[in-house]
Amino acid sequence: MVSIKKIATDIGVSAATVSNALTGKGRVSEEMTARIRSRAQELGYRPNNLARALKTGQTGILGLVMPDLTNPLFPRIAQMLSIAAERRGLGILIGDSRGSADEQNEVLKRLVDRGVDGLLVVPQKGTSPEMNAVPLAIINTASDPRNTVSADHAGGGALIARHISDIGHRNVVILGGDPVSEVQQDRISGMQSAMRQEIRSSVLWGDAGVAEVAERVRAGATAVLTTSDLLALRVHSELTRAQFSVPRRVSLTGFDNMSLASVMHPTLTTVAQDVEAIADRAIEILTAMIRGQAHPDTGRTLPMRLVVRNSTSNPEI
Amino acid sequence: MVSIKKIATDIGVSAATVSNALTGKGRVSEEMTARIRSRAQELGYRPNNLARALKTGQTGILGLVMPDLTNPLFPRIAQMLSIAAERRGLGILIGDSRGSADEQNEVLKRLVDRGVDGLLVVPQKGTSPEMNAVPLAIINTASDPRNTVSADHAGGGALIARHISDIGHRNVVILGGDPVSEVQQDRISGMQSAMRQEIRSSVLWGDAGVAEVAERVRAGATAVLTTSDLLALRVHSELTRAQFSVPRRVSLTGFDNMSLASVMHPTLTTVAQDVEAIADRAIEILTAMIRGQAHPDTGRTLPMRLVVRNSTSNPEI
DNA sequence: CTGTTAGCGCTTTCAG
DNA sequence: CTGAAAGCGCTAACAG
Numbered sequence: 001m002v003s004i005k006k007i008a009t010d011i012g013v014s015a016a017t018v019s020n021a022l023t024g025k026g027r028v029s030e031e032m033t034a035r036i037r038s039r040a041q042e043l044g045y046r047p048n049n050l051a052r053a054l055k056t057g058q059t060g061i062l063g064l065v066m067p068d069l070t071n072p073l074f075p076r077i078a079q080m081l082s083i084a085a086e087r088r089g090l091g092i093l094i095g096d097s098r099g100s101a102d103e104q105n106e107v108l109k110r111l112v113d114r115g116v117d118g119l120l121v122v123p124q125k126g127t128s129p130e131m132n133a134v135p136l137a138i139i140n141t142a143s144d145p146r147n148t149v150s151a152d153h154a155g156g157g158a159l160i161a162r163h164i165s166d167i168g169h170r171n172v173v174i175l176g177g178d179p180v181s182e183v184q185q186d187r188i189s190g191m192q193s194a195m196r197q198e199i200r201s202s203v204l205w206g207d208a209g210v211a212e213v214a215e216r217v218r219a220g221a222t223a224v225l226t227t228s229d230l231l232a233l234r235v236h237s238e239l240t241r242a243q244f245s246v247p248r249r250v251s252l253t254g255f256d257n258m259s260l261a262s263v264m265h266p267t268l269t270t271v272a273q274d275v276e277a278i279a280d281r282a283i284e285i286l287t288a289m290i291r292g293q294a295h296p297d298t299g300r301t302l303p304m305r306l307v308v309r310n311s312t313s314n315p316e317i
Numbered sequence: 318m319v320s321i322k323k324i325a326t327d328i329g330v331s332a333a334t335v336s337n338a339l340t341g342k343g344r345v346s347e348e349m350t351a352r353i354r355s356r357a358q359e360l361g362y363r364p365n366n367l368a369r370a371l372k373t374g375q376t377g378i379l380g381l382v383m384p385d386l387t388n389p390l391f392p393r394i395a396q397m398l399s400i401a402a403e404r405r406g407l408g409i410l411i412g413d414s415r416g417s418a419d420e421q422n423e424v425l426k427r428l429v430d431r432g433v434d435g436l437l438v439v440p441q442k443g444t445s446p447e448m449n450a451v452p453l454a455i456i457n458t459a460s461d462p463r464n465t466v467s468a469d470h471a472g473g474g475a476l477i478a479r480h481i482s483d484i485g486h487r488n489v490v491i492l493g494g495d496p497v498s499e500v501q502q503d504r505i506s507g508m509q510s511a512m513r514q515e516i517r518s519s520v521l522w523g524d525a526g527v528a529e530v531a532e533r534v535r536a537g538a539t540a541v542l543t544t545s546d547l548l549a550l551r552v553h554s555e556l557t558r559a560q561f562s563v564p565r566r567v568s569l570t571g572f573d574n575m576s577l578a579s580v581m582h583p584t585l586t587t588v589a590q591d592v593e594a595i596a597d598r599a600i601e602i603l604t605a606m607i608r609g610q611a612h613p614d615t616g617r618t619l620p621m622r623l624v625v626r627n628s629t630s631n632p633e634i
Numbered sequence: 635c636t637g638t639t640a641g642c643g644c645t646t647t648c649a650g
Numbered sequence: 651c652t653g654a655a656a657g658c659g660c661t662a663a664c665a666g
Contacts, residue, residue, distance in 0.1 A: 001643090003642095003643055003644085004643065004644065004645095005643075005644095013652075013653080014652070014653045014654070015643085015644080015645090015653090016644095016645075016646080016652080016653065016654080016655095017651090017652055017653070019643095019644065019645060019646090020645090020646095020652090023645085025645090025646095027651065027652080028651070028652075029651060029652090032651085032652085046426075046430050047430075047643085047644080048371075048432075048642090048643050048644070049430055049431055049432055050367055050370050050371045050376065050432050050642085050643080050644090051371055051642070051643030051644040051645090051658090052643075052644055052645075053367050053644090053658095054365075054367045054368055054371050054642090054643080054644075054658050054659070054660090055643080055644050055645050055646085055657080055658055056644085056645070056658085057658080059367065060431075061410070061431070068396075074392045074395075075391045075392050078391075078395070078411065079385075079413055079415075082411055082412070082413050083413065083415075086413075086427075091410050091427070091428075091431050092410065092411050093378070093408050093409065093410050093411075094395065094399055094409050094410075094411055095399070096396055096399050096400065096403075098396075098400075110403075110408070111408075113363050113364075113366055114366055114377075114378070114408050115365075115366055115367050230576065230577070230580065233577065233580050233581060234580050236582060237580065237581065237582035237584075240582045241582070259547065260547070260550065260577050263547060263550050263551050263554065264550060264554065264581065265553060265554035265557045265558070267554075318659090320658095320659055320660085321659065321660065321661095322659075322660090330636075330637080331636070331637045331638075332637095332659085332660075332661090333636080333637065333638080333639095333660095333661075333662085334635090334636055334637070336659095336660065336661060336662095337636090337661090340661085342661095345635070345636075346635060346636090349635085349636085364659085364660080365658090365659050365660070367658085367659080367660090368642090368658070368659030368660040368661090369659080369660055369661075370642095370660090371641095371642050371643070371644090371658090371659080371660075372641080372642055372659080372660050372661050372662085373642085373660085373661070373662095374642080
């Protein structure tokens with residue numbers, strides 16, 4: 001391992017000077033700087049981040065905590081965050097808070113112990129992560145008072161409901177996965193608030209809800225709006241089993257625009273988050289917090305985008 | 318930040334003694350150890366991993382590099398690795414080698430610069446990661462000579478082919494996503510080697526292959542074996558469009574047992590990797606390498622498991 | 635059993 | 651413009 005000292009003795013200057021030259025803190029003559037730089041190059045010098053971190057108190061590492069790494073959105077979020085972080089020279093340490101809120105706080109502590117400069121957390125449904133050792137950015141939904149950045153889930157719900165209304169549906173069923181999830185609640189209330197008076201709607205939840213969908217359709221509903229693409233796929237199975245064709249007999253929508261949405265049959269009308277923008281802003285805000293600055297966009301949401309495919313059409317009549 | 322020194326002066330012993338007591342290196346009287354421990358507790362002492370790492374040269378952090386964080390298997394692998402790592406008190410720093418082999422090597426370097434003790438890498442298709450600064454474990458497939466641990470992809474292919482053969486199919490088409498992938502090649506050669514002489518089979522690749530499937534079925538094929546569940550879902554769309562019912566008219570299989578496999582309609586016959594075991598063994602082997610030991614299971618594969626669902630059945634006569 | 639000393643590799647005053 | 655010295659928090663020799 002070639003250290004700053006090696007370069008220093010090699011050239012015959014002090015370690016401090018090498019450090020200054022390399023980090024460009026000025027205070028060193030151009031010529032000396034050049035000599036130091038080129039020697040460093042030759043030796044293949046790479047700064048030891050640990051030593052630097054110990055001295056400066058900053059590791060350049062961010063912790064990312066997700067409620068369940070199995071969440072189908074995780075890969076995209078993780079990828080976009082890792083790209084956004086890398087662009088700023090930061091690394092990402094992962095943590096899985098699977099299960100309890102307690103576990104979540106444990107994970108936060110562990111990451112802090114490992115020296116992260118800040119934390120990005122997608123909270124466990126219905127919990128509020130606790131940690132004041134380092135800045136914390138929360139990616140959740142607008143109705144979470146501590147939310148730092150998120151997609152406009154309610155707005156997304158409104159988009160899809162308006163689409164369904166526009167093409168003529170007047171009797172719809174809304175299906176959520178878990179009422180504890182603030183995100184899903186927001187999606188649903190967005191749907192409800194966008195539906196005109198004349199639309200009849202009711203909300204179903206979870207497995208029981210999935211099982212009940214076919215019956216509701218039989219009773220007259222012409223569209224099923226779900227809070228996730230995976231849920232939509234399950235509903236599609238149920239409807240197929242019950243001989244209801246999508247979209248001829250029932251329209252069906254998802255949420256999140258996962259890859260399966262464009263690959264299932266029929267392809268799924270859904271609503272997409274701009275994950276890249278969310279990731280970028282999350283990192284942006286968090287780094288500002290780390291520098292001790294407030295960021296004007298804190299708490300603001302990012303618009304969602306309606307993606308119309310083949311699972312929705314006019315109701316028959 | 319409460320340091321070891323604080324505890325030392327508090328109690329009136331030296332920093333070294335506190336260190337020894339806390340890390341349980343013996344050499345300290347029971348009584349003193351207890352006093353130190355309880356004081357540490359009171360003060361909420363947490364060791365500074367950076368300082369420790371700088372001193373010992375070990376960070377307790379592993380780097381995980383995947384070719385594309387968007388890979389549908391990534392979440393499960395990442396989760397299982399993170400659990401397996403955590404169990405051993407290790408952290409995981411992520412890296413995305415998206416795109417090129419060059420980028421892959423860049424990422425490896427960056428992680429090493431950040432002080433990882435070892436690297437877990439799922440290589441970019443057809444590349445061999447380069448890094449000798451720290452131990453490296455490769456998760457790929459048996460035919461990769463540097464492979465450290467992986468599922469037995471060829472064995473998985475054999476399982477699925479045998480199933481198809483057992484239920485009476487004699488004319489099948491095999492569909493792969495990308496011939497550059499060693500994993501997919503192994504899956505396919507496993508399928509081929511398990512099919513009895515009397516079975517006619519041909520191999521198709523990529524988008525062109527997907528587009529050609531229906532035609533092959535029209536020409537007499539009664540089963541389509543794909544190398545991934547997502548590919549199977551796409552094929553299902555094509556078949557449905559062409560009015561071929563699954564499994565009545567054609568049987569269809571996937572690979573990997575992703576969550577969509579149990580949720581699509583019909584549910585998908587596929588083959589599952591024991592991701593948890595792979596993750597655990599990968600970490601096990603890597604930590605052995607870090608300790609400078611050889612591990613007997615290096616290079617061995619783990620069996621896959623056939624999951625029969627509703628997308629396969631006897632061919633109609 | 636306990637303390638002293640030294641140093642991991644780097645940055646940062648403060649002098650020269 | 652450059653150098654000397656100190657120290658981040660911890661551990662590993664070596665003495666006592």
